[in-house]
Amino acid sequence: MNSDTFLETKAVTKKFGDFTAVRDVSVKFKRGELTAIIGPNGAGKSTYFNLLTGAFTPTSGEIVFNGIDIAGQPQHRYTHLGIAKSFQITTVFPYLSVFENVRLAAQARVVTFDLFRPRTAYREVSEKADEILRRVNLIGQRERIAAKLSHGEQRSLEIGMALAADPTLLLLDEPTAGMSPEETRDMIDLIVTLSADRTVILVEHKMKLVMSICKKIIVLHQGGLLAEGAPDDVRHNDTVKRVYLGQKAV
Amino acid sequence: MSMLASEPVKVAEESVFRRVLLLIARHRMLSVTVLLLVFPLFMPYTSLAINILVLGLYAVGFNLMFGYAGALSFGHAAFLGMGAYGCGIAFVKFGIPWLPSIGIGVLVATALAFVMGYLAIRTRGIYFAMVTLALSQLVYYTVFQARTWTGGDDGLRGVNLAKINLVGFEFNFLNPTVRYYVIGAFVLFALWLLSRILESPFGAVLEGLRENEARARACGYDVSRARLIAFTLSGMFCGLAGALYALHLSIVPIETLHYTMSGLAVMMAILGGMGTFFGPFVGAATILLIEDLVSLWTVHWQLFVGAIFIVFVLFFPKGIWGSLLERLRL
Ligand SMILES: Nc1ncnc2c1ncn2[C@@H]1O[C@H](COP(=O)(O)OP(=O)(O)OP(=O)(O)O)[C@@H](O)[C@H]1O
Ligand SMILES: [Mg+2]
Numbered sequence: 001m002n003s004d005t006f007l008e009t010k011a012v013t014k015k016f017g018d019f020t021a022v023r024d025v026s027v028k029f030k031r032g033e034l035t036a037i038i039g040p041n042g043a044g045k046s047t048y049f050n051l052l053t054g055a056f057t058p059t060s061g062e063i064v065f066n067g068i069d070i071a072g073q074p075q076h077r078y079t080h081l082g083i084a085k086s087f088q089i090t091t092v093f094p095y096l097s098v099f100e101n102v103r104l105a106a107q108a109r110v111v112t113f114d115l116f117r118p119r120t121a122y123r124e125v126s127e128k129a130d131e132i133l134r135r136v137n138l139i140g141q142r143e144r145i146a147a148k149l150s151h152g153e154q155r156s157l158e159i160g161m162a163l164a165a166d167p168t169l170l171l172l173d174e175p176t177a178g179m180s181p182e183e184t185r186d187m188i189d190l191i192v193t194l195s196a197d198r199t200v201i202l203v204e205h206k207m208k209l210v211m212s213i214c215k216k217i218i219v220l221h222q223g224g225l226l227a228e229g230a231p232d233d234v235r236h237n238d239t240v241k242r243v244y245l246g247q248k249a250v
Numbered sequence: 251m252s253m254l255a256s257e258p259v260k261v262a263e264e265s266v267f268r269r270v271l272l273l274i275a276r277h278r279m280l281s282v283t284v285l286l287l288v289f290p291l292f293m294p295y296t297s298l299a300i301n302i303l304v305l306g307l308y309a310v311g312f313n314l315m316f317g318y319a320g321a322l323s324f325g326h327a328a329f330l331g332m333g334a335y336g337c338g339i340a341f342v343k344f345g346i347p348w349l350p351s352i353g354i355g356v357l358v359a360t361a362l363a364f365v366m367g368y369l370a371i372r373t374r375g376i377y378f379a380m381v382t383l384a385l386s387q388l389v390y391y392t393v394f395q396a397r398t399w400t401g402g403d404d405g406l407r408g409v410n411l412a413k414i415n416l417v418g419f420e421f422n423f424l425n426p427t428v429r430y431y432v433i434g435a436f437v438l439f440a441l442w443l444l445s446r447i448l449e450s451p452f453g454a455v456l457e458g459l460r461e462n463e464a465r466a467r468a469c470g471y472d473v474s475r476a477r478l479i480a481f482t483l484s485g486m487f488c489g490l491a492g493a494l495y496a497l498h499l500s501i502v503p504i505e506t507l508h509y510t511m512s513g514l515a516v517m518m519a520i521l522g523g524m525g526t527f528f529g530p531f532v533g534a535a536t537i538l539l540i541e542d543l544v545s546l547w548t549v550h551w552q553l554f555v556g557a558i559f560i561v562f563v564l565f566f567p568k569g570i571w572g573s574l575l576e577r578l579r580l
């Protein structure tokens with residue numbers, strides 16, 4: 001294994017009954033390299049993403065993270081290995097405050113089963129939550145109920161919650177889905193900043209968006225790996241043009 | 251003119267009311283202590299106050315799983331019942347003193363909750379309700395059959411506790427007022443414990459489970475284990491309620507284990523306000539008071555409870571206490 005290969009999938013396949021959503025995908029992800037997984041609707045991006053985050057167990061194949069095969073480990077272990085994610089559909093704790101959302105996420109790495117000390121006694125957890133809220137520009141909304149935030153703010157909150165786990169690998173499923181152009185720009189800036197300190201892999205539908213910021217693109221189509229490489233290589237790949245980009249002028 | 255005159259008074263009244271409720275919600279251990287001390291004064295008779303206390307604690311235990319961890323169990327009568335039988339059998343058949351007998355009741359209920367939880371915890375929603383119901387029915391029939399130990403359908407008789415020694419003093423447990431305050435002390439202790447748990451990091455995890463299980467898992471929490479611990483704790487509180495119930499009634503009726511008792515916990519928690527600290531007590535007080543008052547002139551008191559329950563489910567799904575809190579935006 002190459003030393004800067006951080007994460008690798010070896011022939012992973014995921015079947016739902018008879019239907020193969022992801023087929024034999026082998027990809028190497030390099031440490032620190034901002035990578036995008038793209039592909040048309042139903043290509044298997046979210047399924048592949050869920051395999052990487054442990055939400056699904058592959059039907060066959062290996063997922064090697066830092067040299068260890070982690071496929072089949074319980075999902076909550078992934079966070080402790082340093083892998084965190086945000087969902088395609090915004091998933092926060094709706095009726096907890098913005099602060100408590102992030103505090104609870106930060107707490108996971110520190111303590112779960114302490115039943116007697118007040119949660120406020122874990123000062124380092126609360127401080128970290130505030131630090132993250134500042135980072136994702138939500139400190140002003142600290143006391144608000146998460147459900148009352150705008151869509152874009154909720155997406156930022158979710159990324160904040162992922163960051164609270166101190167991930168070395170951050171996985172984002174369509175982080176800009178449903179965002180206004182302005183919110184999208186802010187989110188892209190945030191992603192670029194975050195990718196300076198950790199490996200970020202994102203699933204994206206909007207092709208143009210990722211071409212400019214990512215170092216590597218992975219194209220999925222009908223569950224299979226169609227192409228991978230630098231944005232320019234992918235852009236000029238004939239098969240990719242035909243099945244994916246053909247619809248829109250590039 | 252009269253409107254103008256009455257207006258400021260109303261505002262003042264409301265703000266006093268609001269302030270009182272705010273105070274109660276903010277300082278819950280202090281207010282629960284005060285309420286507990288004066289509660290019998292407002293009740294028609296002390297024994298009813300004790301019933302409310304004990305079944306209120308039962309609803310509180312149930313609410314830990316239902317309102318805080320977000321899972322509806324239909325088998326909590328098993329924990330109330332095993333707490334009661336555990337304490338009663340230790341006391342009657344083994345002649346163990348009352349205080350350790352309570353401990354045994356709690357232990358038996360907690361152990362049962364752990365086993366039932368272990369079997370049920372991987373199921374969700376309606377399946378969780380069904381599995382817990384089925385397991386609690388199993389407990390019901392086992393106890394029903396074990397006549398020599400449990401008295402079968404006659405119930406376990408002779409849980410007669412007359413005198414108790416506490417901190418060097420002798421108390422007459424047959425005196426309702428004494429009994430109220432002794433049982434009240436246990437309930438208070440349980441509520442203090444619960445309050446600590448809710449404030450703890452684990453309490454935060456429970457809220458997370460209720461709010462969004464997928465997110466809690468993604469945060470790195472072992473959801474199954476947290477649910478199992480919540481269920482076990484919930485059974486522990488219900489077991490304590492059961493043990494106190496046995497000493498209070500001086501008999502353990504087989505109905506303690508009946509599935510309608512599980513249903514009662516659901517009703518009390520929903521009517522009072524699920525996921526709130528005081529809600530279950532408010533629910534218990536409401537239902538038991540209605541039973542007491544209405545059953546004076548009709549045997550169909552359950553019709554009243556049912557009607558009120560339906561009104562609340564339809565129009566005030568947060569229950570009595572929950573709706574009050576919401577009005578005050580606490
Ligand atoms: N849990 C599931 N059970 C059965 N089929 C599924 C399941 N999840 C996804 N699929 C199917 O697998 C295929 C790939 O879905 P996936 O969500 O991975 O696509 P995607 O590339 O993320 O699409 P989108 O751009 O719409 O998010 C689809 O045909 C989908 O219907
Ligand atoms: Mg998707």
